[in-house]
Amino acid sequence: MSQKILKQIRNEWRSNVWLCVELLIVSVVLWYVTDFLVASYTISSRPLGFDVEHCYKLTFDQVSETSPEYVPYDDEGQAAVRDLQQLLERLERRPEIEAVCVSANSHPYTGSNSGGAVTVDTLKASGYNIFRYVQPDFMRVFRYEGLNGETPEELAEMLRQGKTLISANILEEHGIKDPSGFIGKRVYLYEDTLWSLTVGAVIKPVRYHDYKQGQMNRTVVIPDVFWQDWTIRVRENMDKDIVEKLMADAETQFRVGNYYLANVEPFSRLRDNILRSEHTAQRNQLTIMAFLLVNIFLGMLGTFWFRTQQRVPDLAVRMVSGATRRQIFRLLTGEGLLLLTIMTPIALAIDLNLAHLELNTYLEPHGYFSWTHVLLCGGIAYGLMAIMIVAGIAVPASRAMRIAPAEALRDE
Amino acid sequence: MREMMRQAMAQLRSQRMLTVVGITGTALSIFLIMVVVMLQQVKVAPYAPVSNRPRMLYAQYASIVVENTPYQSNGPMSYESAKELYGNLETAERSTIFASYLTVATMTVPGGRPVSADMLTTDGEFWNVYDFTFLSGKPYDQTAVDAAQHVAVIDESTARRLFGSTDAAGREFQLNHSPYTVAGVVRDVSTLAEECFAHVWVPLTTTPLINNTWNSYLMGSFSAVVLAKSSDDFAAIREECDRRMRAYNKTVKESNWQFISRGRPYTKEEVLVGQWANVEPDLKTYRRDRLIVFLILLIVPAINLSGMTESRMRQRREEIGVRRAFGCKRSTLLMQLFGENLMITVVAGLIGWALSVGFAYLFSTMLFLEGYSNTLTMPKVSLEMLVQPSTFAWALGFCFVLNLLSTGVPAWRASRTNIVNAINKK
Numbered sequence: 001m002s003q004k005i006l007k008q009i010r011n012e013w014r015s016n017v018w019l020c021v022e023l024l025i026v027s028v029v030l031w032y033v034t035d036f037l038v039a040s041y042t043i044s045s046r047p048l049g050f051d052v053e054h055c056y057k058l059t060f061d062q063v064s065e066t067s068p069e070y071v072p073y074d075d076e077g078q079a080a081v082r083d084l085q086q087l088l089e090r091l092e093r094r095p096e097i098e099a100v101c102v103s104a105n106s107h108p109y110t111g112s113n114s115g116g117a118v119t120v121d122t123l124k125a126s127g128y129n130i131f132r133y134v135q136p137d138f139m140r141v142f143r144y145e146g147l148n149g150e151t152p153e154e155l156a157e158m159l160r161q162g163k164t165l166i167s168a169n170i171l172e173e174h175g176i177k178d179p180s181g182f183i184g185k186r187v188y189l190y191e192d193t194l195w196s197l198t199v200g201a202v203i204k205p206v207r208y209h210d211y212k213q214g215q216m217n218r219t220v221v222i223p224d225v226f227w228q229d230w231t232i233r234v235r236e237n238m239d240k241d242i243v244e245k246l247m248a249d250a251e252t253q254f255r256v257g258n259y260y261l262a263n264v265e266p267f268s269r270l271r272d273n274i275l276r277s278e279h280t281a282q283r284n285q286l287t288i289m290a291f292l293l294v295n296i297f298l299g300m301l302g303t304f305w306f307r308t309q310q311r312v313p314d315l316a317v318r319m320v321s322g323a324t325r326r327q328i329f330r331l332l333t334g335e336g337l338l339l340l341t342i343m344t345p346i347a348l349a350i351d352l353n354l355a356h357l358e359l360n361t362y363l364e365p366h367g368y369f370s371w372t373h374v375l376l377c378g379g380i381a382y383g384l385m386a387i388m389i390v391a392g393i394a395v396p397a398s399r400a401m402r403i404a405p406a407e408a409l410r411d412e
Numbered sequence: 413m414r415e416m417m418r419q420a421m422a423q424l425r426s427q428r429m430l431t432v433v434g435i436t437g438t439a440l441s442i443f444l445i446m447v448v449v450m451l452q453q454v455k456v457a458p459y460a461p462v463s464n465r466p467r468m469l470y471a472q473y474a475s476i477v478v479e480n481t482p483y484q485s486n487g488p489m490s491y492e493s494a495k496e497l498y499g500n501l502e503t504a505e506r507s508t509i510f511a512s513y514l515t516v517a518t519m520t521v522p523g524g525r526p527v528s529a530d531m532l533t534t535d536g537e538f539w540n541v542y543d544f545t546f547l548s549g550k551p552y553d554q555t556a557v558d559a560a561q562h563v564a565v566i567d568e569s570t571a572r573r574l575f576g577s578t579d580a581a582g583r584e585f586q587l588n589h590s591p592y593t594v595a596g597v598v599r600d601v602s603t604l605a606e607e608c609f610a611h612v613w614v615p616l617t618t619t620p621l622i623n624n625t626w627n628s629y630l631m632g633s634f635s636a637v638v639l640a641k642s643s644d645d646f647a648a649i650r651e652e653c654d655r656r657m658r659a660y661n662k663t664v665k666e667s668n669w670q671f672i673s674r675g676r677p678y679t680k681e682e683v684l685v686g687q688w689a690n691v692e693p694d695l696k697t698y699r700r701d702r703l704i705v706f707l708i709l710l711i712v713p714a715i716n717l718s719g720m721t722e723s724r725m726r727q728r729r730e731e732i733g734v735r736r737a738f739g740c741k742r743s744t745l746l747m748q749l750f751g752e753n754l755m756i757t758v759v760a761g762l763i764g765w766a767l768s769v770g771f772a773y774l775f776s777t778m779l780f781l782e783g784y785s786n787t788l789t790m791p792k793v794s795l796e797m798l799v800q801p802s803t804f805a806w807a808l809g810f811c812f813v814l815n816l817l818s819t820g821v822p823a824w825r826a827s828r829t830n831i832v833n834a835i836n837k838k
Binding site: 014015018019021022025026029059061062063064065066067068069111247250251260262263269273274276277280287288291292294295298299301302303305306 | 429430433434436437440441444515516518526528560562588589590591618619620705708709711712713715716718719720722723781782783784785788
């Protein structure tokens with residue numbers, strides 16, 4: 001059988017060379033796209049280390065100095081802090097709200113970050129580690145979890161005592177997967193040796209966002225008060241109309257001194273916004289993938305349309321001498337599939353080179369290259385192309401087989 | 413010419429299936445390429461209120477460094493710095509300074525519900541650089557800005573939400589707890605005109621944003637846009653900006669900070685490519701990546717089409733042989749085969765182009781909302797934005813390339829056919 005197919009391929013070698021070039025290009029591009037999509041999916045399905053469901057971000061603004069409502073504060077910011085404290089307490093008293101906290105450049109899905117080098121005891125975590133300056137209830141709002149089973153409440157208590165929290169991956173560059181042994185040791189930020197904090201607990205790694213890999217997933221949580229970003233967690237069954245309810249009280253309850261509540265937005269929106277460019281990239285790659293697959297279909301359809309027409313008498317002879325429809329179908333599609341199978345090792349060789357040149361997508365923990373990943377993506381590309389080839393050849397093949405043998409062989 | 417058309421039509425009819433496959437493949441390819449082109453075009457093409465885009469230079473951010481140290485700061489400037497660096501340039505027609513980002517405005521009228529909207533604080537020149545369409549009233553000028561008058565321009569939909577009508581010039585309302593008067597109402601702006609998009613515009617002297625400064629009052633919340641008399645003046649403008657920067661650096665010497673230009677002000681395309689305030693935009697890499705995408709979208713269909721053209725040529729070998737025998741020149745044959753196919757490609761290309769415009773128009777929200785957005789307002793496109801002469805030229809250009817790729821080799825081979833063999837069906 002395969003010998004017959006090889007002969008068929010040789011007879012049509014000129015147009016088969018074109019098909020092969022096409023299959024090769026498409027196979028490599030499909031491998032690249034599959035690699036990207038598989039990597040994106042793998043990363044995003046790993047645990048985030050935080051939870052933003054039922055969470056909202058509040059924006060408090062100050063009235064302009066030119067406004068008649070402006071109250072000049074006399075002391076150095078103390079009156080302002082009193083006003084802010086009052087707003088915080090009012091939010092905490094709302095029955096719908098489970099937890100409130102203010103933080104600076106720290107909540108999930110923010111574009112602004114604080115960070116730098118950190119030294120735990122004597123070991124330095126170099127580069128840009130994320131520092132989260134938060135009030136204790138940050139743990140309850142975003143439900144961070146301890147590596148050794150500490151609850152968000154227990155973690156909040158440690159922050160209340162002025163202790164710091166480090167993520168389990170903070171010392172990964174030293175090969176330490178569980179830094180629990182460093183609890184009670186000192187932590188130094190920005191290579192500053194004069195000021196330090198005590199490690200209270202180790203938390204599970206907190207990802208920067210759903211698709212982030214690498215250093216920005218290393219976290220140090222620092223107890224501090226910056227009146228910058230206001231975030232709340234709403235009780236599970238009280239999400240309904242919460243934005244409207246809070247905004248309805250903006251002019252009364254949440255209007256203190258020069259401050260007023262300007263905006264409430266759900267974290268789902270912040271998340272969508274931060275992840276949008278990633279999702280756009282996925283959309284574009286999927287479109288290219290679909291486009292190439294449609295082209296394989298069209299290419300096969302076009303090429304084999306002509307070929308099967310020429311071969312109708314040949315097919316008729318086969319049918320007369322007892323070949324089943326299935327066998328003939330296999331003979332025709334086999335030609336396309338064999339071309340694909342011949343080209344696949346060459347494509348894989350190119351794929352491997354791309355991976356070695358690090359032109360594909362990075363995926364922790366193995367990086368750009370691992371045999372299983374390259375072969376998995378190559379396999380997916382092969383499978384998808386095989387389906388399109390069979391579909392593309394099936395149309396002209398079934399048309400050719402519909403002709404009665406006697407009709408086709410009348411000339412002979 | 414007419415002969416060619418007739419032949420092409422006859423060809424198309426004789427092999428229906430191949431024609432359908434060929435046209436589908438070409439149209440799909442041109443469709444996708446044109447969507448990619450449009451995605452970029454809406455961000456750089458001129459249309460109201462950004463009709464002057466080709467003459468604009470952008471200084472969205474500035475960069476300052478402490479010399480001989482790693483310390484640097486990159487981001488929007490203070491109003492003071494923006495004026496010193498980009499205000500009243502001699503080589504330019506005019507320039508404007510406005511907030512680098514949108515803020516939330518809470519607006520109320522007595523007895524009405526509060527309305528939240530995106531606000532941009534601007535100077536007076538803003539209204540001369542961008543061509544907004546005023547439905548009622550007129551813009552505020554620089555005198556109003558200098559005097560910190562509480563006047564505002566609002567868009568059509570905000571006027572309706574606040575006052576129930578677009579004829580709102582002269583009406584009063586509260587904006588972030590301060591009284592304001594409506595100076596004018598403009599037609600809604602698409603978010604894709606991102607540099608000037610907002611729902612409310614107020615003088616930059618009337619909100620706390622102007623006091624939002626750091627790095628010794630050098631950096632803040634503002635951007636500058638320079639409008640050149642013609643794009644030929646860009647080099648001269650950049651030179652003057654560099655001179656201005658050197659002069660300004662002398663006056664701010666005591667702060668230890670020094671401005672560096674990083675090639676600013678940029679063209680709109682450079683702004684689009686530059687994601688970060690601390691890195692100069694890399695147009696080369698951007699254009700190379702786009703070229704790779706275009707090549708993938710062109711080469712694979714081209715191989716398909718050339719396979720089909722090849723089959724068609726084989727059917728016509730006799731005809732070609734006869735014509736060659738009667739003294740038809742190779743170049744004439746080549747031109748004819750090429751022209752015939754170009755006609756098919758152009759027809760398919762037009763279908764693809766029309767599809768892409770329709771698709772972009774219908775699915776604008778899904779298509780044009782691509783990255784981080786400052787506003788909740790969804791991107792809207794008008795046909796004026798999508799049907800640009802330049803995009804049309806691109807479409808025709810891509811058709812030509814696609815045709816060259818797909819008929820080049822088969823036509824060349826067909827024209828070199830051995831006459832005797834061709835006529836004898838060998």
